[in-house]
Amino acid sequence: MVESAAEKVRSIETPEGTFTIRLILDDLGSIYPGMIRYTVEVLCGTETVYTYAINSYEVPPASLFDARQAAEIVFSRLAHDVAARPRIYPRPRVFTRQLPGSGTADVVILQGSPRRSGNSARIASWCDDEVARADLSSRVFFLQEMEIRPCIGCYTCYDYGYCPVDDDMPRIIRALESASVLVVCTPVYTGTVPATLKAVIDRCQWLHAREKVLGSEVHARGLLVAVAGRRGTEPFVCVTRVVDAFMGNLGIRPAGPVLIGDLDRARDVSGIEGVEGDVRAALRPLLPEKKNNISRVPHR
Ligand SMILES: Cc1cc2nc3c(=O)[nH]c(=O)nc-3n(C[C@H](O)[C@H](O)[C@H](O)COP(=O)(O)O)c2cc1C
Numbered sequence: 207m208v209e210s211a212a213e214k215v216r217s218i219e220t221p222e223g224t225f226t227i228r229l230i231l232d233d234l235g236s237i238y239p240g241m242i243r244y245t246v247e248v249l250c251g252t253e254t255v256y257t258y259a260i261n262s263y264e265v266p267p268a269s270l271f272d273a274r275q276a277a278e279i280v281f282s283r284l285a286h287d288v289a290a291r292p293r294i295y296p297r298p299r300v301f302t303r304q305l306p307g308s309g310t311a312d313v314v315i316l317q318g319s320p321r322r323s324g325n326s327a328r329i330a331s332w333c334d335d336e337v338a339r340a341d342l343s344s345r346v347f348f349l350q351e352m353e354i355r356p357c358i359g360c361y362t363c364y365d366y367g368y369c370p371v372d373d374d375m376p377r378i379i380r381a382l383e384s385a386s387v388l389v390v391c392t393p394v395y396t397g398t399v400p401a402t403l404k405a406v407i408d409r410c411q412w413l414h415a416r417e418k419v420l421g422s423e424v425h426a427r428g429l430l431v432a433v434a435g436r437r438g439t440e441p442f443v444c445v446t447r448v449v450d451a452f453m454g455n456l457g458i459r460p461a462g463p464v465l466i467g468d469l470d471r472a473r474d475v476s477g478i479e480g481v482e483g484d485v486r487a488a489l490r491p492l493l494p495e496k497k498n499n500i501s502r503v504p505h506r
Contacts, residue, residue, distance in 0.1 A: 318403030
C-alpha cells in the first residue's frame with residue numbers, strides 16, 4: 207500500500223490560466239525499507255501537464271543532493287519557470303512509454319542458453335509443444351538473440367513504472383504481465399544462470415515496480431527446468447535459489463523444479479530416458495484450463 211501526502215502546494219496566476227505546483231511524498235516503505243518517492247506535478251487548472259519524480263533509492267550515497275532536496279530544487283525551478291513562460295506548459299507531455307500492445311500468451315518460456323540447438327532449447331521445445339497440446343498459446347524467448355542490456359540500478363522504474371533502458375525488454379515484460387505460466391529453461395553456468403538470463407532476471411525489477419507502484423499484478427505459476435554438466439544436486443544449488451528469488455519477487459508461485467545433471471557425459475538431454483516425460487508432466491498441471499476459447503488460471 208502506497209501512502210501519499212501533498213507536502214507543498216503553490217498556486218500561480220498567469221495570462222494562460224491558473225497553475226498549481228504540488229510536491230507529493232509517497233511512502234514506498236512497504237516495497238523497500240525507507241523508500242520514499244517525491245513527485246512534483248504541474249497542473250493547468252485540473253489537468254496534469256508535467257510530472258517529475260525521484261525516489262530515495264535512485265540517488266547514490268555520494269550524491270550532492272538527496273532525493274528530497276532534488277525534488278525541492280525542481281519544485282522551485284518549476285514555480286519560477288511556470289511564472290516566467292506559462293505558454294509552454296498547457297500542452298501535456300507524455301512521460302510513460304507504452305509497452306508494446308501485442309504479443310501476449312498463456313505461457314512464457316525463457317530459454318536462457320546461448321546455444322540455439324542445445325539442451326535447454328530442446329526442453330523449451332517440449333514445453334512449447336505441451337502448451338500447444340493443451341490448446342493454449344506460448345511465446346518462447348531465445349534471450350541470446352535479443353538485445354537485452356543489464357539493469358543500471360537507476361530505480362526510475364519505481365517513479366514512472368517504466369525502464370529508461372531502450373532495448374527488447376518491454377516485449378518480455380508485456381508477455382509476463384499477462385501470462386499464466388512462466389517456464390525458465392536454463393543451463394548451469396559457473397554455478398548459476400548464464401549472463402543474459404541473469405540480465406533479464408535483474409531487469410524484471412521493472413515488473414516488480416509496475417506491480418508495486420501501478421498495481422498491475424502477475425498471477426502466474428512458475429517452472430524451472432535446469433541442465434548441468436556435472437552429476438548430483440550440487441550444481442543446481444545457486445540456480446534454484448536465483449530463479450526462486452526471481453519468481454518470488456514477482457509473486458509467481460514456483461512448482462518443484464526439474465533438474466537434469468550429468469550432461470557432460472550424456473551430452474544430449476533427449477537421449478536420457480524418461481526426461482522428456484518428466485518435463486511435460488511437471489508443466490501439465492500448471493497449465494490453465496481452456497474454456498470457450500478463454501484460458502484461465504486454475505483455481506488456487
Ligand atoms: C561457460 C560454461 C559454464 C558451465 N558451468 C557449469 C557448472 O558450473 N556446473 C555444471 O555442472 N555444468 C556447467 N556447464 C555445463 C553446462 O551446464 C551443460 O553443458 C549444459 O548441458 C549446457 O546446456 P545447453 O545445451 O542448454 O547450453 C557449463 C558450461 C559452460 C559453457
